[in-house]
Amino acid sequence: MYFVKTAQGQQAFKERHQDFAQRLRSAFLLFDGKRSLNQVLEATAAMGVTQADVMSLVDKGWLQLPDVAAPGLAPAAVAQPSTSALLEFALPVTDEEQARRRYQQAYPLAVSLTSKLGLKGFRLNLAVEAAMGYAQLVELAPRIRDATGDKAYAALHQALFSQE
Structure with a gap:
């Protein structure tokens, strides 16, 4: 599965919402619609990020499938803050x-x-x-x-x- 950030998720990230633990922030940065869930989980395994953690971000509306077009939710490519644009190019570090x-x-x-x-x-x-x-x-x-x-x-x- 591939996920992208929502505008709501970007806002929560920017405001350092209390539900965004440091390890979840690192995982959230990697979701760009090009990396699969498994790739992100592998890259953040050392931090202890699990599939349940990612699904909690989906449940909160901070991540979504790229083809979902719900009102108020926009893919990260549209709402990405320019200061963190470089993070989208970070290679998933698998080991x-x-x-x-x-x-x-x-x-x-x-x-x-x-x-x-x-x-x-x-x-x-x-x-x-x-x-x-x-x-x-x-x-x-x-x-x-x-x-x-x-x-x-x-x-x-x-x-x-x-x-x-």
Whole structure:
């Protein structure tokens, strides 16, 4: 099955709704109508996301099948916030070793970029330093790109999202 985000789901995500646990936020980002449920579950297995968790998002109206056209629900392609558009290109990381390698490669780049921002990027730098894995670093990627600019961000993007 393939799911897409709804406008209601995007709003709940943006407002950090209390029902959006961190692990569900990571899974929610991966639903774009191109990745199957199984692919998303494999990518988020290390975080403990189950099919029941995904179905709870469907029950809340935050995810839907792409061909469903209910009023007030729009596919993510229409309502996607531009700051998180890069997350749609994140490759599902299917094994822990691949996630660990990408994290180890991208983390020093992210710290380097955000430390150069000085006081302007202090909070972002703290968030990067607190990132404990690939998924958390992917979530911070749009904020890093916005703060540093596309040219400086390119190396980090390559480390996080490139196909090996």
